[in-house]
Amino acid sequence: MNNVLGGLKPAEVFRYFEILSGIPRGSGHEKKVSDWFVTFAKEQGLECYQDPKYYNILIKKPGTSGYENSPSVILHGHMDMVCKSEIGVVHDFLNNGLELIIEDGYIRAKGTTLGADNGIGIAYFLAVLDSDSIPHPPLEMALTIMEEMGKVGGDNYQTEMLTGKRMIDLNWHKDDYILAGCAGDVSVQYDVPVLWEKAADNDSFYKLSIYGLLGGHCEFDIVLERANAIKLAARFVERLLHEADIWVASISGGVQNNVIPAEAEVVFSFAKDNYETVKRAVDEVTAQIKFEYEMTDPGIVVELSELKGHMPYVFSKKTSCILSKSILLIPDGVVNMSFRIPEISECSNNIGLMVTENNTVKIISTITSSVASRKHGVMNQIIALSELVGNGVKAYQIGTDAPEWNYNPDSYMLNMAKKAYKTAAGEEAKIEIMPASLELGLFKSRIDGLDIISIGTETHGVHTPKEELKVDSVAKVWEIFKELLKSLKW
Numbered sequence: 001m002n003n004v005l006g007g008l009k010p011a012e013v014f015r016y017f018e019i020l021s022g023i024p025r026g027s028g029h030e031k032k033v034s035d036w037f038v039t040f041a042k043e044q045g046l047e048c049y050q051d052p053k054y055y056n057i058l059i060k061k062p063g064t065s066g067y068e069n070s071p072s073v074i075l076h077g078h079m080d081m082v083c084k085s086e087i088g089v090v091h092d093f094l095n096n097g098l099e100l101i102i103e104d105g106y107i108r109a110k111g112t113t114l115g116a117d118n119g120i121g122i123a124y125f126l127a128v129l130d131s132d133s134i135p136h137p138p139l140e141m142a143l144t145i146m147e148e149m150g151k152v153g154g155d156n157y158q159t160e161m162l163t164g165k166r167m168i169d170l171n172w173h174k175d176d177y178i179l180a181g182c183a184g185d186v187s188v189q190y191d192v193p194v195l196w197e198k199a200a201d202n203d204s205f206y207k208l209s210i211y212g213l214l215g216g217h218c219e220f221d222i223v224l225e226r227a228n229a230i231k232l233a234a235r236f237v238e239r240l241l242h243e244a245d246i247w248v249a250s251i252s253g254g255v256q257n258n259v260i261p262a263e264a265e266v267v268f269s270f271a272k273d274n275y276e277t278v279k280r281a282v283d284e285v286t287a288q289i290k291f292e293y294e295m296t297d298p299g300i301v302v303e304l305s306e307l308k309g310h311m312p313y314v315f316s317k318k319t320s321c322i323l324s325k326s327i328l329l330i331p332d333g334v335v336n337m338s339f340r341i342p343e344i345s346e347c348s349n350n351i352g353l354m355v356t357e358n359n360t361v362k363i364i365s366t367i368t369s370s371v372a373s374r375k376h377g378v379m380n381q382i383i384a385l386s387e388l389v390g391n392g393v394k395a396y397q398i399g400t401d402a403p404e405w406n407y408n409p410d411s412y413m414l415n416m417a418k419k420a421y422k423t424a425a426g427e428e429a430k431i432e433i434m435p436a437s438l439e440l441g442l443f444k445s446r447i448d449g450l451d452i453i454s455i456g457t458e459t460h461g462v463h464t465p466k467e468e469l470k471v472d473s474v475a476k477v478w479e480i481f482k483e484l485l486k487s488l489k490w
Contacts, residue, residue: 004100005107008471010478012130017123021115022097026083027149027256029094030055033079037143044129054156057143061129063136070137070489072164074450077122077171078147078154078439081115084255086465087211087263106460106468114467116459118147120474121170124481136485140164147171147439148258148463150187150399154439159446166413168484169440172456173220175473175480177432178417179454181407183219183370185437187257187399188382190330190363192323193392194356195316197247203269205249205307208236208282212301215262217463218350219368219436222260223334227297229253229264230354230363232289234327236302237266239285241321244278246270247314250356251323257352257364259463264354267307269314279304322389323361327351329385330365331378338370338435345435347374368437370404403441405452407433413453420484421455425476455480 005014025033034055041048047060057079063070083093089111099110108114125141128134140162144153172179210229214221230253240246246268253264270278286302293300315323331349338346347369354363365382369375379397386395408414414431421429444450458473460466 004102008474010127010475012127013123013474013478016126017120018100020119020122021100021109024094024097025080025115026093027080027146030080030145034145037079040126046129049161051156051158054153055145056153056157057141058161059129059141061139063138064134067135067137067489071166072138072140073136073485073488074162074164074167075125075139075141076167076169076440076443077118077125078144079118079122080146080148081117081119082113082148082256082259082463084113084259084463084465086111089465102471105471107471108468112465113463114469116457116467116469117173117462118171120457120459120469124170124478127478128482128485134482134485137488144439149256151402151439151442152399154402154442155400157443159443162447165447165449165451166488167440167443167450167452168413168481169438169452169454170456170481171438172454173459173462174432174456175458175477176430178414178421178429179434179456180411180414180431181433182405182440182454183368183435183437184372184375184402184404184441185366185368186375186379186397186401187364187366188379188395189398190326190365190382190386190395191393192319192326192361192363194359194361195319196313196359197316199247199249199269199311199314200271202271203247204272205267205269205309205311206278207305207307208233208266208268209263209303209305210265210300211263212299213262214297214299215260215464216461218258218260218352218366219348219434220462222348222350222368223345225296225333226260227289227293227300228332228351229261230327230351231332233264233266234324235289236282236285237320237324238328239281240268240278241317241324243281244270244274246278247317248320248323249311249314251361252355254353256463257366258350259352260350261352262464267311269311318391322391322393326385326389326393327363330363330382332365335374335378341433346370347378348435349378364398368435370435372404400442402437402439403445405438405440405444411451411453413451416487417453417455417484420487421480424479424483455484
């Protein structure tokens with residue numbers, strides 16, 4: 001492994017972040033990194049449990065001298081990361097680690113997501129577990145899998161193995177705020193069965209590529225009114241079905257349900273003499289889109305290219321019509337803003353992923369809300385749409401219905417975190433309640449009396465290949481974290 005971060009301070013934290021960056025850990029493929037945590041615990045002589053089915057991890061470390069009988073503290077994080085490459089970059093996330101680079105005071109991964117979400121948080125935990133000199137109460141490091149894809153690990157974590165009633169989460173993205181509450185979420189899959197027809201022998205096949213969008217995190221960035229590539233693809237299909245007599249052969253978009261789609265692709269066929277009509281319609285919709293998103297997503301690229309060869313089958317016109325209209329009618333973006341907490345969304349939906357598998361186009365949305373009934377309302381709206389459409393279309397919940405973590409102004413952990421922040425950083429911390437959905441509500445709902453606080457390091461571009469971690473922020477948060485642990489003696 002390259003020692004790219006070797007000269008950075010705090011060395012103990014950056015060392016573990018670089019180690020984690022060298023281990024493949026995409027959502028749904030966490031066994032390698034989970035096994036690494038088991039080996040780490042054995043080498044440190046620490047008690048460790050690995051869930052044999054889900055690969056969730058629990059590592060326990062006794063309190064240091066004077067803290068042996070202090071209340072236990074749960075250290076929470078997730079081991080998986082969003083895997084996304086820049087256009088034109090090929091990276092094998094299943095077998096290869098990341099190529100780290102340092103530029104202008106930030107750490108990035110060359111051509112890919114960085115995985116600082118949640119790699120840097122776990123690196124702090126590992127540095128404490130590896131230390132004999134940092135005062136701390138008994139620790140229980142609880143790491144989950146697939147947080148980025150349905151919160152499968154959090155939903156199936158064996159919380160009965162945890163004794164702590166205090167939790168520190170290090171999965172936040174701002175070093176000048178303390179996170180004191182968050183939303184919940186639920187995901188819905190919308191299935192459109194494909195009726196296939198034989199493609200006309202003389203038709204030409206073209207690919208419509210939509211890319212260059214900013215994309216981003218479906219919760220942090222949803223209020224920025226960026227374009228959704230899957231929605232844009234539906235607009236093109238709808239227009240071309242009406243004006244150019246096209247036949248859709250395949251359609252796809254997005255990389256993961258909790259990422260705003262930055263790319264989509266439609267392959268379709270039409271008679272050769274229809275090219276000018278197709279080109280004019282594509283150009284007109286492209287111009288409309290570029291104007292609409294001129295301020296919020298100015299880099300949109302739409303390309304129409306002819307494909308060599310011929311596909312034997314295409315979607316029926318009815319399937320294509322049902323598909324395009326369904327996507328246009330599924331809510332996307334901010335559903336409503338919060339009046340309880342100004343300037344944040346209360347409920348939003350992200351149409352995050354579209355794939356064609358087993359003769360079905362599957363469209364997956366993630367609904368995030370700080371009010372449970374709001375997200376359930378949107379989910380029921382999508383299900384109702386499928387029922388109205390009929391023709392075998394189905395919509396249903398997938399994954400975890402993750403509850404919100406409600407703000408408690410009287411939280412002991414919040415009070416101690418504010419004091420630790422002031423001592424370590426020399427200034428007052430700001431308090432934030434965000435529409436982001438973390439796993440914390442899942443733990444809160446299962447551990448009676450659990451008191452949670454979340455702090456984190458400054459990162460930008462989370463869930464995109466532009467993800468970056470501010471070097472100076474790591475040292476700042478390290479001191480706050482150590483001070484917080486030190487203060488939790490009683």
